[in-house]
Amino acid sequence: MKKILFLIILLGFSYLKAQQFVYKPINPAFGGDTFNYQWLLSSATAQNQFSAKSNSSFNFPNSNSLSSFTDSMNRQILSQLSQKLFGDQFGSGDLKAGTYVFGSMYLEVTQTGQGLLISILNTDTGEQSQIVIPGGS
Template sequence: MKRFFTLALLVSLAAWAQPTRAQKFVYQPINPAFGGNTFNYTWLQASATAQNRIQAPTNATSATTDPLAQFSANLNQQVLSQLTSRLITSQFGQGAIKPGTYNVGAYQVQVSQSTGGVVITVTDTGTGNQTTITIPNGL
């Protein structure tokens, strides 16, 4: 009798069971940098931007720049540019610049002729920093 119930239980379970099914498990990355779909880029960028809580640093100096100081800096830059242009022109033709010392804003520019070419020494009078530029002869 016990065998009958066991056999009946096994037959009913066999009739009730369905065949098992399987699928292939393949990893597909999301990030396009690692082989994911390229259309995910904008979604990932928008998601990262939305989660970013760090504020970009603001340039406080540009907001508080004095227009007169900016004008002075632009004027100094243009004078230095003209001086450079004349030095290059004098070295390669079309005019000449005389050796000497020139004071341009906070800079002292000393021009001298040497055997190797024209030597330009630019000194920042505020900090004492000095830069020497040599333009060789025959370029």
């Protein structure tokens, strides 16, 4: 029985043939076939999840002068408010706890045990943010 099994295994190995593994690149940039270029490009474009954006940093969504002026005013008011908040917390400020409304920005300033809590709400978009300036009450 063992001899028959040995012969079967020996005959089985004689039929096995090896072949050489050859790497052939697909991408034409790495030596592959140039006819693959269009297929690779269309496949990559189909899988691309990012939208093309303009390279110019000066493209504003609202490019008319009135909205630009309004945005500038909002930035200036928020800048002055933040300066007053820091001045109040660290000296030479006169901002008191309360509620402040600047256009679509709703700010609530409260004094807590952790320090000054500033809650900011944009009523147009619903975005919310909270800032805690550490300090004693």
